[in-house]
Structure formats: C-alpha cells, structure tokens
Amino acid sequence: MSVNTALDNKQLEKGDGKLTSNSNTQPLESNVNAPQKKVANEGVKISVKINNFLELIGFTWFIPIVKLLAGEEPVEQLKDILKVIGVPVLAMLIFIGFWDWGAAKIQTSLGAIPGPAAVWQETKSLAADHYKEKEKEVAFYKRQEVRNAKKLEKNPDAAIKIRDYTGKATYPQQIMTSLWTVFAGFVLASVVAIPLGVICGLSPAFNAAINPIIQIFKPVSPLAWLPIVTLIVSALYVVEGEATFSKSFLVSAITVTLCSLWPTLINTAVGVSTIDKDLMNVSKVLQLGWWKTVTKIVLPSALPLIFTGLRLSLGVGWMVLIAAEMLAQNPGLGKFVWDEFQNGSSQSLGKIMVAVFTIGIIGFMLDRIMLTLQKYFSYGDAM
Amino acid sequence: MKKHRTTLIKQNMRSRFKNCLAGLALTMAGSLTSAHAVDQLEKDELKFGFIKLTDMAPLAVAYEKGFFEDEGLYVTIEPQANWKVLLDRVIDGELDGAHMLAGQPLGATIGFGTKADIITAFSMDLNGNAITVSNDIWAEMKPNIPQDAAGKPVHPISATALKPVVDRYKSEGKPFNMGMVFPVSTHNYELRYWLAAGGIHPGYYSKTDITGQIDADALLSVTPPPQMPSTLEAGTIYGYCVGEPWNQQAVFKGIGVPVVTDYEIWKNNPEKVFGVSAAWAKENPNTHKAVIKALIRAAQWLDANNDANRPEAVKILAQSEYVGADYDVIANSMTGTFEYEKGDKRALPDFNVFYRYYATYPYYSDAIWYLTQMRRWGQITEEKSDQWFHEIAKKVYRPDIYLAAAKELLEEGKIAKKDMPWDTDGYRPPQTHFIDNISYDGRTPNAYLSKFNIGLKGNDIVQ
Numbered sequence: 138m139s140v141n142t143a144l145d146n147k148q149l150e151k152g153d154g155k156l157t158s159n160s161n162t163q164p165l166e167s168n169v170n171a172p173q174k175k176v177a178n179e180g181v182k183i184s185v186k187i188n189n190f191l192e193l194i195g196f197t198w199f200i201p202i203v204k205l206l207a208g209e210e211p212v213e214q215l216k217d218i219l220k221v222i223g224v225p226v227l228a229m230l231i232f233i234g235f236w237d238w239g240a241a242k243i244q245t246s247l248g249a250i251p252g253p254a255a256v257w258q259e260t261k262s263l264a265a266d267h268y269k270e271k272e273k274e275v276a277f278y279k280r281q282e283v284r285n286a287k288k289l290e291k292n293p294d295a296a297i298k299i300r301d302y303t304g305k306a307t308y309p310q311q312i313m314t315s316l317w318t319v320f321a322g323f324v325l326a327s328v329v330a331i332p333l334g335v336i337c338g339l340s341p342a343f344n345a346a347i348n349p350i351i352q353i354f355k356p357v358s359p360l361a362w363l364p365i366v367t368l369i370v371s372a373l374y375v376v377e378g379e380a381t382f383s384k385s386f387l388v389s390a391i392t393v394t395l396c397s398l399w400p401t402l403i404n405t406a407v408g409v410s411t412i413d414k415d416l417m418n419v420s421k422v423l424q425l426g427w428w429k430t431v432t433k434i435v436l437p438s439a440l441p442l443i444f445t446g447l448r449l450s451l452g453v454g455w456m457v458l459i460a461a462e463m464l465a466q467n468p469g470l471g472k473f474v475w476d477e478f479q480n481g482s483s484q485s486l487g488k489i490m491v492a493v494f495t496i497g498i499i500g501f502m503l504d505r506i507m508l509t510l511q512k513y514f515s516y517g518d519a520m
Numbered sequence: 521m522k523k524h525r526t527t528l529i530k531q532n533m534r535s536r537f538k539n540c541l542a543g544l545a546l547t548m549a550g551s552l553t554s555a556h557a558v559d560q561l562e563k564d565e566l567k568f569g570f571i572k573l574t575d576m577a578p579l580a581v582a583y584e585k586g587f588f589e590d591e592g593l594y595v596t597i598e599p600q601a602n603w604k605v606l607l608d609r610v611i612d613g614e615l616d617g618a619h620m621l622a623g624q625p626l627g628a629t630i631g632f633g634t635k636a637d638i639i640t641a642f643s644m645d646l647n648g649n650a651i652t653v654s655n656d657i658w659a660e661m662k663p664n665i666p667q668d669a670a671g672k673p674v675h676p677i678s679a680t681a682l683k684p685v686v687d688r689y690k691s692e693g694k695p696f697n698m699g700m701v702f703p704v705s706t707h708n709y710e711l712r713y714w715l716a717a718g719g720i721h722p723g724y725y726s727k728t729d730i731t732g733q734i735d736a737d738a739l740l741s742v743t744p745p746p747q748m749p750s751t752l753e754a755g756t757i758y759g760y761c762v763g764e765p766w767n768q769q770a771v772f773k774g775i776g777v778p779v780v781t782d783y784e785i786w787k788n789n790p791e792k793v794f795g796v797s798a799a800w801a802k803e804n805p806n807t808h809k810a811v812i813k814a815l816i817r818a819a820q821w822l823d824a825n826n827d828a829n830r831p832e833a834v835k836i837l838a839q840s841e842y843v844g845a846d847y848d849v850i851a852n853s854m855t856g857t858f859e860y861e862k863g864d865k866r867a868l869p870d871f872n873v874f875y876r877y878y879a880t881y882p883y884y885s886d887a888i889w890y891l892t893q894m895r896r897w898g899q900i901t902e903e904k905s906d907q908w909f910h911e912i913a914k915k916v917y918r919p920d921i922y923l924a925a926a927k928e929l930l931e932e933g934k935i936a937k938k939d940m941p942w943d944t945d946g947y948r949p950p951q952t953h954f955i956d957n958i959s960y961d962g963r964t965p966n967a968y969l970s971k972f973n974i975g976l977k978g979n980d981i982v983q
Contacts (some may be wrong), residue, residue: 176748280589300565302593303583305841345592371612384614466601466609476599479572480844481769488840 181207194509198222242354254496259487267307274302306468312487312495315469318386319458319503322393323451329394330401330450331443335431337402338409338439355399359457362395363388363464390465397454404446407438443516448507453501470496548804561592562804566811569609569618572746572843573794574761574854575645576619577833578874579844590817591810599841602744603702610797611636617811618805619644620795620813623704630891632704632899637798641921642812643789643882644726644792644819646873647926649707649769649782651714653682653759654752658777658861660685666710676784676955677812679718686720686737699743699751703732706791709893710782711740711761716974717785717956717964725898726982732897734982752776763791764872765845768852768859777861780955783870787953788877790886801921816880817934823875830855839914849880875939882922884946885962887926892965903979909965 177412184207188200201217204210233253240250251259278299306314313373337344370387416438420430436443474492477485527913553945579597582588588595600606607624609615611634625638652719654660664681665673689696700708705723710721714970715738723736733739743751748766751757753775760766761782770776782789791918801808821829837843843850858868873879884982894900918948923942929935957969969977976982 280586281594284589284592303565303594303596371608384612464601466598466605467600475601476572476844477840479599479744480840481746481749482838482840482844482846482849484840485844 138181160392171305181209183207184209186453193512194505196505198225203467222492245486248483248486251490255487256490259484261492262484263308263488264490270304270307270317273304275336277302277304280365283419307471308491311473312499314467315471316499318453318462318467318469319393319451320388322390322458323397323454324388325392325503326398326454327401327447330446331405334402334405334443334446335409335435335439337406338412339431339435341410344406344410351399351402354395355403357396359392359396359460360464363394363461366395367465380398385465385467388465389461389469389471392465393454393458395456397450400449400453401443401446402440404449405439408442408446409435411442412438441511444514446512448504448511451503451507452500455496455503459496534862536933545653546889556770561807563616563807564592564809565594565596565616566616567596567598569598569606569615569832571603571606571619571744572599573619573648573792574765574843574850574872575648576645576842577814577837577854577872578818579619580796580836581821581833582814584836585818585821587814587817587821588811590679590748591814593807593814595811597842603705603938607634607636607638610638610795613797613800616800617794617796620793621702621705622790622886623709623894624702625793625795626887626890627704627894627899628870629916630894630900630912632894637915638795639798639801639916639918639983640793640795640882641801641808641918641925642794642796642815643790643880643886644815644874646788646791646877647781647783647870647878648763648791648853649710649763650778651711651759651761651780652748652752652767652770652776652778654755654776655774657682657685657758660953661779673861675780675860675866676737677688677779678713679720681718682715682721682779682787690737692934696738697757698740699748699757699762700740701741701745701748701762702921703730703899704890704894706782706789706890707761707763708732708740708891708895710785710789712893712897714761714780714955716972717954719974721974724898724976724982727901730737731901732899734898739789749773749775764853765843765849769845771852771862774862778858779860781868781871782860783868785955786951788870788873788879790879790883793882799883801918805921808921809925811927811975812922816926816929818901819874819880820935820939823873823879827869878939878941878944880922881941881944882917882919883944883948883962884910884913884917884919885948885960887917888962888965889960892969895965895970896972896977898976898982900934902981903966906964906966912963914946915947919944 184203191197191199191203198221201214201221205218237252237254240252243250281299285299288295289297328395333347337347368387370384370391374382374384374387399472412435416434417430420434425433458469459471459474461467462469463475466472468490474489477488477492568579570579580763583595583597598615600609600615603621603624606615606618607620608630610618610620611628620638620640622640622643625634625640628636628638644898661677661681662673664684668674685695698711701713702708715722721735721737722740723731723733723738725732726734731741733741740829741757743757743760745762745766748760748762749769752760752770753773757778759779767776767778771778782791794811796808822833831851833848835855837850837854838845838847852865853868853871856867856869857865858871859865891900891909891912895904923940926935926940930937931942947962950959952959958968960968966978969975
C-alpha cells in the first residue's frame, strides 16, 4: 500500500518530466531552424525563461501564449493554444451551461438549486457584507475611543484598553482563518512525519514496528478523530486568563495534523529506504556519523519524495479542515457552510456554492504551490 | 507570513491611532450623552453562544442596539452547532454564557446528561414553540378535528385527533417517529404534555435506557432545530416540536402544518434562559449583573410600545450571523400572527413575549415545572421530596442577581417600577391555562404530578 502511493507519484513525476523535456526542446529547435530571425531571438530567450518558470509552477497552458508573443511559429502556437486553452474553456462553458439548465430543474425545500448567475450574485453580496462590516468596525473603534476619552476625563489615571472588534467574521476573514488553521496543522504534521519517516526508512526494524499503526490510523476519518481530540484538548489545554489559541482552533488544527500525517510519513520512509546503495556505501567509506549521513546524504536524496508526500498531505489537510471546522466551530470556511445550512434562507444554497468554489480554488492553488516546490527540489539541478 | 502579519498589525495600530484622534475630537466637541458610571467589571470581553432560533433575539438586540456597550461590555455572539456543543462550551469556559433551554441548567445541575453547575438569572422569553406534523399526517388528522362555521379547524387542536393515526401506525407495526430538539428541552416536555393530554404515551426514560422510548406510542428522538424541516421532508419523522422560525419554515416550504402552539398547550410558558456556569458567576459578579442589565433592556426594547420594534428586530434576526432565515419567515411569528395551515393565518399577539408579564424574571416555580416534567417522564428516576424540588430551583434560578440588575436600571430611570415583580417570593400564583385544564402550583410539585393519568408519580420506578 505504502509503496504503491509512492510509486504512483514517481510515475506522475516521470509523466511531468517528459512534458518538461518535450517543451524544453521546442524553443531550442526553433532557434536552430530560424537563425535569420535575429530580432526575435532576444524575445525567444526571454520566453524560454518565462516558460521554464511557468512550467515550474505548473501553468503549462500559458506557454504557447508566451511563445506567440515572442513571435515563434505563430501557426503552431495558435494550434497549441486551441488545444490547451480552447478545449478546457469550451468544457467549462459546457459545464456552466449544464449547471444552469439542470439547477433550475431541482427544487429543494430551500428553493431551486442556484445557477451560475445566483452564485455570482451571492459572491457580490458576500463582498458587500465584508465592506459593510468594515464600516461597522470603524464605528465600533470610534465609540470605544469616545468612551475611553470620557473615562480619562473623569479619572486621568484610569486604565485604558482597546478591545478587538466584536462583530462577525466576514467571508474573507473566514478564508484567512481556514488557511491559518490548515497551515498550522500541516506544519505540525510535517514536523512529526518527516523525522519519523526518516527513521522508518533507515531502520527496517523500526519500520516493521510502526507499520501496523500507520496502516490502522491512516484510513480514519476526521469525524472519528474529532470527538477524541476535542475531549483531550479540553482536558489538557487549560489556561488562566486570555488564551493564545482558541480551543476550536487547536481542535481543528490537530485533527488536520492527524489526518495529513500519513502521506508525508509514508513517502519519506519510501524515499529514504530507496536511496542508492552506492551513496550509502560512500557514507560508510567516508565513515560519516549518523547525523552527517542523514543531513548530507539521506535527506537530499529523499527530498523529491518527501515533497511528493507533503503535497499529498496538504491536499488531505485542506479537505479534512472543512469537516473539522464544521464540528469544532472554528470560525473558518467549514463553519460558514454549516451556519448557512442552518440558516436555511433563500440565499443559503447560493452562499454554500460560493464556499464550494472558494474551497476548490484555494485547494487548487495550494496544490500548485506544493507542486512548484516539489518540482523545484526534484529538478533543481537541471534548471 | 510573519512579515505579512507585522504589516497587518502596523496597519491596525495606525487605524486605531486615527480612531483615537477622531474620538478625542468628538469628546472635545462635547457631543456626548452621559454614560452611567460603570462598576468595576471583572471581565469586559465576553463571548456568548446561541442556537439559531428567534428567541435568541435579546442577545442580538443587546448587541446591535448597543446595550452591551452601554454597560462597558464588549460581547461577541456566536452561533453553535447544537445544544450539546453549546452546553459543553459553557462548561469548559470557551463561552462565557449562552442562550439555553430552560431544562439545561436544571438537567446539568441534577446530573441528567453532562453534570455541571449552571445557573441562570434571566429568563429570555415566554412561548414561541409549536408542534408541526407532515402534510400526510395532517390529512389523516383533519377529519377528527371539529370545524367552525367558516369550515376552519377549531383551535386548540388536541392530540386526540392524532391518536387514531398513531394507533393505525401501531397496529401496522410501523413506528410513529417524532422529533424534538434535546432530551431536557422545553420542546420535549411540551410535545410529551400535548401527546399525553390526548392519550398518546410518549415513553419513559429509565436509569439504564435514556432513549425515552419505554412503553411509547410515539417515539421521540433528537433532531437539531434547523434540520427539523428537512428531516420531516425526508420522512424520517412525522412531526416535531421546535421553536421559530422552523414551524413557519415548514408552512412556507409546503412540507408540513403546525397544529398547536405552546401558547395553547400552556399559556405564557417560560422558555429559554440565559445560562452561565456557577463558577463564572462567582468570579464575575459585576460582569454578570451588567450582562443581565443589558439583556433586560433588550427585552424591554423588543416589547416596547406594543411590539412596535418587532419589524426592526426581525430585520436584525434575518441577518446571516444571527438566525439568518428569510425576513418573511421570521416575521410571520414575531409580529403577532401565526400561520397554521397554509393561508390560515391567525392573530397570536402573545406568541413571542420577551418582557411583559414579568417574562424575564427567573421564577422558582418555572424551574420546578421543568423538574416535575423530568420526574414525570423518568429522567429523574426516583421519588423526590417537595423540599428537594425547591432546593434545586433555588440553586439554579437566581432572582437575587436579576433583582440587583433591575434595581440599578430602575435607579437609572431605564425601566418603570411596575415592570418588575419586586416583592414576589419567586412562585407564580397557581397557573390554570393548560390544554388539559390541570392547574399547576409550584409550591406542591408532588401533588401536581399525581394529577396526571400518564406519567410517573409518587414512588413509581420504570423497570
């Protein structure tokens, strides 16, 4: 099981790699084929640089546009554009068309399923809400200042403090809370998983010992962890006065950690255990210490797989977070969805759809960021 | 990340500085109304929880109309997933206080469910619940209900009209499922009261079986309020008892018919309370008093000038951070009317009472009524003396804190002397307005229990 995951990723990697080498050769060929285009040459150089970067971050569909702008083989590029941009855009339009047509046909107890127009409307209303709330916030601080000034007037020695705004969290703030929570959970998971994975990879005995535990806990849903985490956090996290972290935040973050631990752990273990024997022999010949072996040989060679694991972990973490927030009442996107579901107003479904798209787009962006890092560490030398 | 945060903080400080200047300028202009000198508050940043029901209105109003801030309190109000989560978060201190079911502080104190010392010094409202059945059940019930000259069903509708339907389900071996919101909720007791008054046994709890379905004709189970309409629609339950707006929601969506309101089951019954943990109240007496002051003013605002402020209140409640249902749905019950069968809208001026009839005073007799129902259905498994009922009520309901807050408001001229029952001993006079005409006197709980045909009394124990 564990090996499979890692292998799949390697395969993926190879697929990506192939693409890379293909598109890398193209600009070179065009250089050879058209040496007379001296003016375009400068542009081509820049375009190669830009394209390398675009590839690194995974936005390969921009490459033909950049090439076209640089004036390379317009006909070829237009064909490419049609293929890599035209087709997805067409598919997207068909999807939206189907959605619009299908949505109106389904009547729920909250009215019809919102179509694209209704969702766009709700997006705007959420933005408007945000600005309205900001205005209220300004008024809130103003009132507080007035009150404090009044207090000072009466008693110059009075202790004055400014309290944070007490109003509701707006949609962008909820997104930030979710990102912050998943980031905390993910970092915690990485801190635990990478060292454990390294030890697993280096010591077959340890690996055998810990493997059953991994296999049992890996498939556990966040919903099963949550009550346990809630109770443990409530029991252990007792703070006098103002707490640095709210319990709901800790519960959500730890649930994310528990669920996103495994891909990193497994991939690190596989990455470490499949290091070239020659490399390990070198370390033996040089009589490197354990610490040196790990930092100089093991980690650098396992890095590509570690990053594959991290990327998978972040994906899992983001999915888990939404469920965790719904139940732990952490004021992020998950709670937004749950609250809107409970509201049951005629706008609720539209707002939930906005959240669905937000979650999807952010998940996609997180994945791209991790992919970029992964590629950077995998092919760092080649570039 | 870190850099980003620092800039944020900087921006924040800058804007605060600006606000500070603006504030000073305002003060110099002297455009201030005099604020009451605030007692030393032990804690001024508070977080209160609520469930999305219209009877949380005093909290939303106290926030939106600035009554909390008038007392120097900076309150965040946060919706909770369900009653259990809400109670747990009050117990472990994540919430300073919350909109609670009247039975929750009592249930927690006597150890039914989570054991914890929770107290209340403020009753949030009277009435506000109703029982809704699905369209199919209503169609079967309707022939059993007498009609008036205009062909409309005569209210209040007794559960005797439902009994033949339940009997048919029973004879066919099908369970007759109904929903209520929590084992110690008002809705559970009201639904049981109504069913039992019509001869339908709602089932007992026992020491070992806390599903509350022993000997039951109708099987009651827990569904969170906002999910009631969808659960009814899915056919999992045939009827439910819940607060607003979830009965009117069923009418709007055309999936069910409210048959009886709790106003008709027991006229002006006490409903939600504002609960805090006993430890919190002990540590923060001045803060607690200030909170109660703000809530009393909010309740007063809600009922002022014959409910003149209700449309504005509905607008506040319809915001997504509070109840969040559509304006029309909330307005249906909050503005003095109630729609039963679609189109059958009747005047019900007292369906939601927040202030008049001494609605906010925490009467011992209200607490004892809930305790009697806990005993009646076996949540209190053994016989208890009248003395025990009085002691628990006095431990949980705290009119002393309430009256201290009210007294300050009176001195500040914010409430009228006639608004409060200053001299009451905490027991309402015997109440007679029940659907089964049994009168209730909070001073003699065991005698009250012995009047019911269905229900535990004396030394009965469910085996």
